[in-house]
Amino acid sequence: MLPLVLFDIDGTLLRTRGAGRQALDVAFLALHGWADATEGVHVAGSTDDAICRDVAARFGASWGAQKSEALRAVYSTELVRLLAPPERTEVLPGVAALLDALSGRAHIALLTGNWRSGAEAKLGAAGLWERFEWGVYSEDAWERDGLVPAARLAAEARGLVVGEVIVIGDTVADVRCARAGAARVVAVETGFCSPTDLALARPDLQVTTLADGLGWVVAMVVGG
Numbered sequence: 633m634l635p636l637v638l639f640d641i642d643g644t645l646l647r648t649r650g651a652g653r654q655a656l657d658v659a660f661l662a663l664h665g666w667a668d669a670t671e672g673v674h675v676a677g678s679t680d681d682a683i684c685r686d687v688a689a690r691f692g693a694s695w696g697a698q699k700s701e702a703l704r705a706v707y708s709t710e711l712v713r714l715l716a717p718p719e720r721t722e723v724l725p726g727v728a729a730l731l732d733a734l735s736g737r738a739h740i741a742l743l744t745g746n747w748r749s750g751a752e753a754k755l756g757a758a759g760l761w762e763r764f765e766w767g768v769y770s771e772d773a774w775e776r777d778g779l780v781p782a783a784r785l786a787a788e789a790r791g792l793v794v795g796e797v798i799v800i801g802d803t804v805a806d807v808r809c810a811r812a813g814a815a816r817v818v819a820v821e822t823g824f825c826s827p828t829d830l831a832l833a834r835p836d837l838q839v840t841t842l843a844d845g846l847g848w849v850v851a852m853v854v855g856g
């Protein structure tokens with residue numbers, strides 16, 4: 633029985649210099665005529681479907697799965713276009729080394745508020761998509777707190793017998809969703825929350841980067 637390590641994407645594995653928000657704005661303008669649609673909407677630690685719902689509320693509109701599906705198609709195409717220049721995507725320090733270190737010692741999966749197509753576009757641009765066999769996405773739970781239970785079910789459906797579950801993420805929302813799913817959590821300071829805010833959320837382990845914290849994270853995962 634191996635532990636299950638669930639990786640957030642934005643701010644944890646990579647950064648795309650706002651490409652996700654930019655692609656959403658393009659899609660909202662194209663399909664709904666809303667300019668600067670995501671302005672003032674909280675995106676870090678949210679899910680893509682929840683972001684859309686919040687954007688729609690800003691414009692006095694309702695939102696649902698069908699609208700998400702149509703928007704997702706435009707968004708994904710735009711995101712792939714924005715991420716074409718290699719310099720747009722930055723893989724964060726220690727990611728490859730940590731994935732190597734956990735290989736064979738833990739089940740690895742994604743836990744992200746991205747739609748699956750967005751996750752594939754971002755990780756594909758970073759050369760990391762092939763490192764993850766499966767994951768849970770915005771399609772699996774509109775609220776982030778539902779993602780760890782969704783990951784447990786997805787692991788079971790794949791026939792995996794999972795021990796402890798550990799979330800690695802960069803926001804207070806990652807710490808909260810880990811707690812909601814009875815998982816342990818590593819907070820990394822390479823993303824969208826200040827070190828102070830992360831510390832106040834009381835993660836089990838907090839590291840400046842996955843490179844600096846590599847030994848600690850591996851010890852936590854394999855040491856139980």
Ligand SMILES: [Mg+2]
Nearest residue numbers: 640642643802
């Ligand atoms: Mg993140």
